[in-house]
Each structure stands twice: as structure tokens, then as C-alpha cells.
Amino acid sequence: AQGAGSVCPSCGGPTLEPQAERALVLELAKQQILEGLHLTSRPRITHPPPQAALTRALRRLQPGSVAPVNGEEVISFATITEPSTSACSSVLTFHLSTAQSRHLYHARLWLRVLPTFPGTLSLRTFRWNPGRRRRESRTLLAEHQMTTPGWHALTLPSSGLRGEASAVLKLQLVCRLPGGNATAAPQWLVDTAGDERPFLELKIWSKGPGAGRTRRR
């Protein structure tokens, strides 16, 4: 504060030139934020979500909702990697990090049912494990009935989605129409591509349940 070459009022070290001080402050800011987020370097975003999908998803979360204490809230957008295995089935793929996969405690699947579907839609959601034997390849997570078109938030059991390693999470949606008609094409029922793609809304402990308490003790 007293010009170059004089002594810092607090630590007694030499003051820096304004430019060097600014560069130091920016470096400190980077370190502080990376440490706060438990990251070693800034993430390289190779597949950013489409802006429209991002804006729409953020609007869907509770407006003004606060991130869980000692935790985080995650939105993970679905990608469609497998062609539909049957006329009324679709596989959604999500990419979660190890920590997200291990410590999630609340999960909702948001998807948009198109206005063209007829009547009540019964949708079963399976966790799909392609590497396993046929009988174990999928696990029923939940079944939902939807009677109106538009966006729906389907609560899924978090225990069924947790995993120990970084997870490529695959969910298989199997729908059943009124009268058991299964010949409808999936994209006809659920919008799985573009800006209206489904997404997972997850709540996650950042260090596992109860970490905060441990620190207090």
C-alpha cells in the first residue's frame, strides 16, 4: 500500500509490483477453489451439455434450493449409446465419478413424455449391467405410472444406483401401454435426444454420511 520497495505492514516482506501482486492473487484464487472442490486441477470439459438442456434442467431443480450441507447436488445428462432393443425400450447412459457413485443418497430421473402418447404409460426402470450373465444383466429399480405428458420426476432408490468404482450407469426404460400394446417406438413416447434429453438429479454426501460430525467430535 505504500508503493514499491517499502515494507508490507503485516509480514515485513517487501511489497510486490501491482502486476506481480495481481498474478499472485489469481494464482491463490485458483489454489483456493481447487482445494475447496477437492480437485488437483481444473476439469477439462470434453462434452459440455447443450446450453438449452442445461438451462432447462437448472430450472427444473427446486428454485433456490441449497446444496446439501457437506454434500453436493449433481445433474447428469443421459446419452443414448445403444439402439433400442425392442419397440418400447430405451437405454440411457450416465457418467458419474467414483465419489458421486459411492455416496449418492437421493436420485430422481427427469424425463419428458411426449404429448403424442395415448393414455396411461407404465414405465419400468432397470439398472442395466451389460457385462453380467443374462439373468443378472438387469435389476428392476422402480415402476411408475404416468397419465399426463410433459416432464416427470421419477424417484429411484439410491441404493440401486450406488457403485464402488467410477460408474458408467446404464438405465433401461421399458414401457407398457394401455392394453399391453408394445409396438410403439420409444422415441415416440419419451424424448431421449436433443435439448429435452432425460437427466438424473442426484444428492451426494461429499465425504460419505456423517463426515461432518466426525470432525466436530
Add this chain to the structure above:
Amino acid sequence: TPTCEPETPLCCRRDHYVDFRELGWRDWILQPEGYQLNYCSGQCPPHLAGSPGIAASFHSAVFSLLKANNPWPLGTSCCVPTARRPLSLLYLDRDGNVVKTDVPDMVVEACGCS
């Protein structure tokens, strides 16, 4: 916390705003656009030791014992943060997921002399 002008020699909070654009991080930090990287600096003469703020903490209790049992002044009193608040961040992780979290103790709210 007294208002801090650059010329103020005493310990106080120095407000400093960092825009994430300056860090080149606007692509992965969605909100906010920047944050207050405040810091504490300034002199702490002996009569200010332990004030304000820290005096209400266990640090001050220990410090009072030290003062009572040792010749005063004991070393230097430093200008340190006495109150901080979290920073809410919305950012993209490497998988393209949107993460919302509160990072604790990120913004210095007040300063005092230890």
C-alpha cells in the same frame, strides 16, 4: 471490522474481487461469475492484541493465560481472519455433469488481531 482504505495501517479486511474470466475458468464454473478473495493485512500493535473478534474465542482464553504467566508482549500479534462464509459454486465436472456445492470458509468476512 473497520472500513479499510489502502492507507489504513491497522489490521483490517482488504476486499478483493476475482472474476473467473480472469482465471480463464468461465467455461467450467457456471455460477457465480467471480467471488470475493478478501484478505487481512495491517499492523497489530500490542494494545490491539486479541481484538476484535478473536477475543471471543478459545484462542483468546489461551492467549490471556499466556499473557498472565509470561512477560508481555509475547511475540507479535498478527492480523488474521476472524469470520468466514461459504461460497456456493455451480460447475461442470470432467464428465459434463453439473455440480452444485457450498465450499466452506471461502470468503473472509472479518479480520482481527490474534
